[in-house]
Amino acid sequence: MSDLAADVVTISPVVVPASVDAPDARVFVEMVRIANAVCLHDAGHDYLHEEPEEMLGMWQDQADWIQLGFAALRGDEVLGVVKMMISNQPDAGTVEFDLMVDPPHRGQGLEGPLLAEVEREARDRGISTIQTWTLHRPDAVGERLASPTGWGSIPADAEARLQQQNGFTLEQVERNSVFDLTGDLSLVERMLRDSEAAAGDEYRSVTWTSPTPPEYIDGFAYALSRMSTDTPQGGLVVDEQHWDAARVKRRDARLNAQGLTVSVAAVLHVPTGRVVAYNELAIADDPAGATQQFGTLVVKEHRGHRLGTIVKCANLLRWRTIAPRSPRVSTFNAEENRPMLDINEAIGFVPASYAGAWKKVLDA
Numbered sequence: 001m002s003d004l005a006a007d008v009v010t011i012s013p014v015v016v017p018a019s020v021d022a023p024d025a026r027v028f029v030e031m032v033r034i035a036n037a038v039c040l041h042d043a044g045h046d047y048l049h050e051e052p053e054e055m056l057g058m059w060q061d062q063a064d065w066i067q068l069g070f071a072a073l074r075g076d077e078v079l080g081v082v083k084m085m086i087s088n089q090p091d092a093g094t095v096e097f098d099l100m101v102d103p104p105h106r107g108q109g110l111e112g113p114l115l116a117e118v119e120r121e122a123r124d125r126g127i128s129t130i131q132t133w134t135l136h137r138p139d140a141v142g143e144r145l146a147s148p149t150g151w152g153s154i155p156a157d158a159e160a161r162l163q164q165q166n167g168f169t170l171e172q173v174e175r176n177s178v179f180d181l182t183g184d185l186s187l188v189e190r191m192l193r194d195s196e197a198a199a200g201d202e203y204r205s206v207t208w209t210s211p212t213p214p215e216y217i218d219g220f221a222y223a224l225s226r227m228s229t230d231t232p233q234g235g236l237v238v239d240e241q242h243w244d245a246a247r248v249k250r251r252d253a254r255l256n257a258q259g260l261t262v263s264v265a266a267v268l269h270v271p272t273g274r275v276v277a278y279n280e281l282a283i284a285d286d287p288a289g290a291t292q293q294f295g296t297l298v299v300k301e302h303r304g305h306r307l308g309t310i311v312k313c314a315n316l317l318r319w320r321t322i323a324p325r326s327p328r329v330s331t332f333n334a335e336e337n338r339p340m341l342d343i344n345e346a347i348g349f350v351p352a353s354y355a356g357a358w359k360k361v362l363d364a
Contacts, residue, residue: 008074008075009072009073009074009079009110009113010072010073010074011070011071011072011073011113011114011117012027012070012071012073013068013069013070013071014027014028014031014068014069014070014071014081014083015027015028016028016056016059016060016067017056019056020052020053020056025052026076027071027073027078028052028055028056028059029052030071030078030081031055031069031071031078031081031083031100032050032051032052032055034078034080034081034100034101034102035050035055035081035083035098035100036048036049036050037102037103038100038101038102038103038135039135041103042134042135042136042137042159042353043135043136043137043176043352043353044137044138044139044353045352045353046290047176047178047290047328047330047352048135048176048290048292048330049289049290050284051259051284051285051286053258053259053284053285054258054259054260054284055258056258057254057255057256057257057258057259057260058254058258060257061250061253061254061257062088063088063250064087064088064247064250064251065085065086065087065088066084066085066086066087066088067083067084067085068083068084068086068121069081069082069083069084070082070114070117072101072110072113072114078102079101079102079105079110080099080100080101080102080105080110080111080114081100081114082097082098082099082100082114082115082117082118083097083098083100084096084097084118084121085097086121086125086127087239087241089239089241089242091239091240092125092127092239093127093128093129093237093239094127094129094130094131094237094238094239095118095121095122095125095127095129095130095131096130096131096132097118097130097131097132098132098133099111099114099115099118099132101114106158107158111162111166112166115166118130119362122362123362128361128362128364129237129359129360129361129362130359130360130362131171131236131237131357131358131359131360132163132168132357132358133174133355133356133357133358134154134159134160134163134355134356134358135159135176135353135354135355136154136155136157136159136160136353136354136355136356137155137353137354138351138352138353138354140155140157141155142155142156142157143155143156144156145160145170145356147170147171147172147173147234147335147336147356148169148170148171148172148234148235149171149172149173149232149234149235149334149335149336150336151173151334151335151336151338152173152174152175152335152336152354153173154170154173154354154355154356160356163356163358166360167360168358168359168360169235169358169359169360170356170357170358171234171235171236171357171358171359172232172233172234172235172236172334172335172336172356172357173334173335173354173355173356173357174332174333174334174335174354174355174356174357175332175333175334175335175341175351175354175355176330176331176332176351176352176353176354176355177330177331177332177333177341177344177349177350177351177352178290178328178329178330178331178349178350178352179316179328179329179331179344179347179348179349179350180327180328180348181291181316181319181320181323181326181327181328181329182327183348185316185317185320187347187348188313188316188317188347188348189313189317191309191313191346191347192309192310192313192314192317194306195306195307195309195310195313196310198305198306199267199305199306199307199310200305201270202269202270202271202305203267203268203269203270203276203302203305203307203310204267204268204270205265205266205267205268205310205311205314206265206266206267206268207263207264207265207266207314207315207318208263208264208266209261209262209263209264209322210252210255210256210260210261210262210263210264211249211252211253211256212248212249212252212264216266216268216275217245217248217249218244218245219266219268219273219274219275220248220264220266220275220278221243221244221245221247221248222243222274222275223266223274223275223276223277223278223297223299224241224243224248224251224295225240225241225242225243226297226299226300227241227295227297228240228241230297230298230299230300231297231334231337232334232336232337233334234334234336234357235359236357236359237359255282258284259284259285260282260283260284261282261283261322261323262280262281262282262294263280263281263282263315263318263319263322264278264279264280264315265278265279265310265311265312265314265315265318266278266279266311267302267307267310267311269302274299276298276299276301276302276307277297277298277299277302277307277308277310277311278295278296278297278311279293279295279296279311279312279314279315280293280294280295280296280315281293281294281315281316281319281322281323281329282294283323283326287323287325287326288325288326288327289326290326290327290328290329290330291319291323291326291328291329291330292329292330292331293329293330293331296308296311296312296331296340298311303339308339308340308343309343309346309347312343312344312347313347316329316347329349330352331344331349332355
């Protein structure tokens with residue numbers, strides 16, 4: 001194979017267009033195409049597919065997260081991209097990125113220049129930690145890399161080796177699980193009834209479709225803020241997120257701009273009125289596409305009351321009426337998050353792929 005980096009390849013910023021049909025939208029749309037091609041190639045399924053409009057709605061709102069990218073171009077051809085996400089909070093300590101080379105052009109010298117843009121951006125912002133993820137098929141054979149958490153492993157394939165060669169360390173393994181929405185949901189109904197009875201009168205279930213109703217917005221902001229502190233992170237650096245009602249409203253507007261329908265099932269702690277557990281399911285404009293599970297959380301102080309089962313089951317049952325043509329739900333969980341995986345497995349989720357979480361601390 002030729003070394004494309006030795007050819008006339010340029011690295012250029014990705015423009016955020018006004019629409020996917022705008023004259024300057026071509027590279028942005030190609031970035032989405034390459035992202036989908038990488039997911040299909042590495043995970044072996046299309047359950048993580050995104051439409052250009054969906055990603056653009058996220059990028060056009062930069063109030064809470066900086067979204068930026070760079071593309072490797074040979075003439076007008078987009079060969080690879082890297083996209084970054086950086087918290088706008090003043091105490092941000094990480095750059096999260098996805099480096100995606102179109103599968104036919106992998107291993108031809110493009111990865112290095114794109115990674116260099118990530119490291120440059122991090123250093124320019126005074127950030128020392130950069131983090132990324134690799135996707136892997138569940139049926140991969142051969143040598144494996146064990147997670148340092150003691151839970152899970154990923155194949156030692158070309159993408160994993162590339163991370164190691166570039167100074168990254170594996171910090172965590174996540175499982176991508178899917179649930180068949182086309183089957184019988186009687187087990188889900190029974191699990192919901194049993195869990196609500198076990199939780200007792202201190203807890204009350206509520207549901208809504210985004211945007212968040214005014215009476216729940218402060219409580220939901222509290223629950224969203226706990227996502228960055230109450231979930232297993234392995235050796236990753238996770239910036240604590242600060243949420244209030246205004247940020248929830250911005251998020252709701254962004255989800256709408258992305259063309260997403262989002263259902264939320266939550267549990268209120270009756271004595272305090274706080275949202276102490278929630279689950280989100282989302283789908284884009286294609287009614288027959290895969291459903292994505294966004295956040296699922298039970299606040300630490302309220303675990304042990306089957307609240308995770310309540311929000312998952314309640315939302316799956318509600319989802320059947322909202323998106324009846326969607327064939328499956330796709331979700332990610334850390335392998336060491338056994339309480340949540342136990343719930344998933346009991347409901348009927350099965351592994352579809354795995355992800356490795358990688359970290360690099362830059363030299364001063």
